[in-house]
Amino acid sequence: MTEQLTPGPHSVALDLTGHTVLVTGAASGIGRACALRLAAAGAKVRVVDRDADGLRALQDEDAGGSVQPHPLDLTDPEGLDAAESLAAGTDILVNNAGAQLVRPIEEFPPEDFRRLLTLMLEAPFRLVRGALPQMYEQGWGRIVNISSVHGLRASAYKSAYVSAKHGLEGLSKVTALEGAERGVTSNCVNPAYVRTPLVERQIADQAAAHGISADRVVSEILLADSALKRLLEPEEVAESVAYLCTPQASFITGASLPLDGGWTAH
Template sequence: MTNALAHAPRASAETETRARSGPLTGKRALVTGGASGIGAAVARSLAERGAHVVVADIDEAGAAALADELGGSAWAVDLLDTAALTDDVLAEAVAGVDILVNNAGIQRINPIQDFDPADFRNIISLMLEAPFLLIRAALPRMYENKFGRVINVTSVHGIRASPFKSAYVSAKHGLEGLSKVTALEGGEYGVTSNCVSPGYVRTPLVEKQLAEQAAVHGIPEAEVLSRIMLTESAIKRLVEPEEVASLVAWLASADAAMVTGSSYTMDGGWSAR
């Protein structure tokens, strides 16, 4: 299948002329799922610190609008179509990338016996296979330059399980493992790899889950946060996207040069139990 969206990143008209300064000046970052939610907050945070940001998203208009706002580039791509992510496509997409943020994700909620195998495969493809392909494509240049930052936005579900989320938990656990292997292989080349593992974040993905969780648990939607999502957290609120972005930005910085193979939870105390 040909992925019509998998063309090279396109810069806004003013990208090359807009002046930037900050600790990430001269660095190029690629953020998947970058048009909204956590990804958009990360893109803004990295751009504020001087990086040229490639906003990668299936939402072509959203990616282009944010790229224009930031003076970055947009890459319209359907990462679910991993067959279209050929070596040539990926080589062009990650050209010059110093900071890779794997953030794109989807969610499906069902008991295992009712879970559609196609949905399971899609979640694994988007949230584990696509990050592997992007990391694989980005590492050679990072190795050559003796610098690289791979930052994987996983989830508390990368270290904990919840019922009805077999595919999501499997993908996030897998991404945590892939991140550690990347850290071990990349260490001698100045490449770090880490995970940021938030609890429930105030994003469209979580808002969509409210109705799904209400249906699968047989409770009113208004009770999902208190009775399902936040029961394990010591801090009873959603994580804000900007909070996740601040941690990602630190991991991308020179200050985090000795931090690798780690997973930073931001879950309000959920995983402390």
């Protein structure tokens, strides 16, 4: 079996009492872990996802009652308008919502390419646009964009995902430059494969397609370029996000933090 890390206690001392956070894609995986981590630090957390049931389950899990669910579809124009309005009044923004479709370019449906770029590039732009005025007014803000190792590298058959994540890296850097003198930082976190429902489904699909075990899919396909031969846990990503929200991280901006097990060391 592939190694699975058991998350320990929160490693970052973080008090976000009085702060308001918005996390997208919060119904599961990385977004869920980030929402719970920041809520545990005392923040009010607005969570966005199109999975209303998942958001309700997240709200039930939050013992402190800090999670506020907002079911929205970030690929829909009305959902984007509502999300931008919701971002107003927040001083921490975690752009996490994402999706994947694997196809050769010549077979990639244009409507799906457009949908993925809307979700992973236009939606972060709209949310940043909505959040910045409040951040500028108070002279403090934190923007963390959940990018990917694919924001730094490319893989075949993932044209929309790689394009969106590369674009997100650029948006994050522009935001960092514009916000630098106003107390706002903007950074990307770049995970490799994370143990999320999305990745677990990919593992099962690959196992069926190749006629091999799930463990072999992980070790021989997903982790082929990683020096550390295990999946990343959502809680590990959330700890990195939490650190970037601390006052001690005020000099980190315009950066991309690889959580890739040595993938980009090659």
